[in-house]
Amino acid sequence: MFHMRDKELSKLITRNLKNMNLNIQVMHVCGTHQDTIVKFGLDSIFNECGVKIIQGPGCPVCVTTPEEIETGIKLAENGVTIATFGDMVRVPGAKKSLQAVKAGGGDIRIVYGINEAVELAEKFDREGNGKEVVFMAVGFETTAPATAAVLLRELPENFSVVSCHRYIPPALVRILGMGEIALDGIIDPGHVSVIIGAKAYEEISRQYGIPQVIAGFEPIDVMMAVWMIAKQVEEGRGEVENEYTRCVAYEGNEKALKMLDEVFEPGDAKWRGFSVIERSKMVLRKKFDDFNAEKKFEDILAEMEGMEFKEPPGCRCGEVLRGLIPPAECPLFGKACNPAHPVGPCMVSVEGACNIEYRYKND
Amino acid sequence: MCLAIPGKVLSIDGNTAKIDYGEGTVRNADISLVDASVGDYVIVHAGFAIQILDAKEAKETLKIFREIIEEDNA
Ligand code: SF4
Numbered sequence: 001m002f003h004m005r006d007k008e009l010s011k012l013i014t015r016n017l018k019n020m021n022l023n024i025q026v027m028h029v030c031g032t033h034q035d036t037i038v039k040f041g042l043d044s045i046f047n048e049c050g051v052k053i054i055q056g057p058g059c060p061v062c063v064t065t066p067e068e069i070e071t072g073i074k075l076a077e078n079g080v081t082i083a084t085f086g087d088m089v090r091v092p093g094a095k096k097s098l099q100a101v102k103a104g105g106g107d108i109r110i111v112y113g114i115n116e117a118v119e120l121a122e123k124f125d126r127e128g129n130g131k132e133v134v135f136m137a138v139g140f141e142t143t144a145p146a147t148a149a150v151l152l153r154e155l156p157e158n159f160s161v162v163s164c165h166r167y168i169p170p171a172l173v174r175i176l177g178m179g180e181i182a183l184d185g186i187i188d189p190g191h192v193s194v195i196i197g198a199k200a201y202e203e204i205s206r207q208y209g210i211p212q213v214i215a216g217f218e219p220i221d222v223m224m225a226v227w228m229i230a231k232q233v234e235e236g237r238g239e240v241e242n243e244y245t246r247c248v249a250y251e252g253n254e255k256a257l258k259m260l261d262e263v264f265e266p267g268d269a270k271w272r273g274f275s276v277i278e279r280s281k282m283v284l285r286k287k288f289d290d291f292n293a294e295k296k297f298e299d300i301l302a303e304m305e306g307m308e309f310k311e312p313p314g315c316r317c318g319e320v321l322r323g324l325i326p327p328a329e330c331p332l333f334g335k336a337c338n339p340a341h342p343v344g345p346c347m348v349s350v351e352g353a354c355n356i357e358y359r360y361k362n363d
Numbered sequence: 364m365c366l367a368i369p370g371k372v373l374s375i376d377g378n379t380a381k382i383d384y385g386e387g388t389v390r391n392a393d394i395s396l397v398d399a400s401v402g403d404y405v406i407v408h409a410g411f412a413i414q415i416l417d418a419k420e421a422k423e424t425l426k427i428f429r430e431i432i433e434e435d436n437a
Contacts, residue, residue: 001369004424006428191413217366247417253414256396256413259396
């Protein structure tokens with residue numbers, strides 16, 4: 001659609017990076033960025049330039065907790081139809097995954113987006129079969145506006161949502177605040193930024209003095225973003241810059257932001273690999289209780305009380321998500337754990353660091 | 364999941380627009396999150412257009428990058 005490849009320019013950027021004699025560590029938080037980086041071998045190019053690049057908690061399915069997955073499992077086991085994205089059905093809850101529930105006769109539907117889930121509920125409603133449809137809504141600010149827009153419409157009574165939506169900036173603050181990993185810069189996720197705008201990151205750079213660059217998803221976008229970060233490091237700056245100007249405005253998408261605010265309010269929540277992150281989850285506002293599955297099916301979900309949730313034995317997703325280890329450092333990587341038999345969510349999801357690493361480096 | 368792809372708005376019917384993704388791929392998307400008009404380029408994620416793309420900026424991106432890098436080398 002638009003021509004975005006330029007080999008010669010890539011070489012020019014690489015040469016410039018090399019001349020800078022860098023030794024920096026940069027984090028991004030987006031599966032789609034990781035895909036570009038690994039697919040086009042940018043990780044080794046950056047390595048040669050003294051830039052280590054790490055995927056942090058940028059995989060919505062990966063950071064969703066087993067408790068949240070179990071909510072869907074409990075509902076499905078009680079005859080509710082669960083509609084969600086493909087990656088969600090293979091991640092285990094307390095003991096099993098939604099896929100296992102499906103194999104046992106549960107009604108689990110993989111949908112491409114929330115509209116398909118609503119259509120299914122409408123169909124059930126017309127047929128008068130009395131079935132309930134629950135959409136397991138995962139995703140960051142990129143995905144959540146669709147959920148908000150739909151909840152602001154007239155909906156069939158048999159439709160409701162489990163919100164697992166999360167805000168990205170609080171996770172960045174947590175990573176920087178924990179200080180487990182030394183970072184010289186952050187590549188901000190382009191399509192989250194489409195919604196929240198460059199302004200959403202400014203406070204973070206002010207507080208931590210860290211360079212941030214919003215980047216698109218072509219190889220040239222990521223290369224340019226790394227160069228812009230390197231430039232900031234060299235000049236001792238720590239500010240928010242926007243490389244993805246063709247899609248990201250300073251204010252973001254104000255229409256979408258307004259809808260988000262109308263439907264959700266920030267709540268504290270655990271992320272896989274992290275303890276509770278304050279104000280990081282999009283919780284449905286009270287006026288949407290009728291469409292909030294966690295309220296609607298309170299009685300069924302009360303059975304989850306006292307349940308214990310453990311990470312899959314041996315899985316080091318938590319450390320992968322905090323950027324502490326690369327996938328290959330997990331002893332199970334490529335052995336007991338592979339995309340056909342994933343042990344943890346970072347191998348299940350196509351946005352997980354383990355899955356991406358395996359797909360492009362082991363095939 | 365945060366994958367979003369650009370397409371051109373061919374026609375609009377309420378909240379739904381026909382989007383041309385090129386190479387003969389035409390699909391519907393929900394445009395309630397943007398104020399799009401026919402002829403606009405939008406980026407679509409999970410069935411929803413999430414922003415109108417600045418086509419002029421997109422066409423000049425490589426040129427602008429080159430200028431920035433060359434200026435740095437000057
Ligand atoms: S390789 Fe598998 S087991 Fe190891 S961290 Fe990744 S998902 Fe978990």
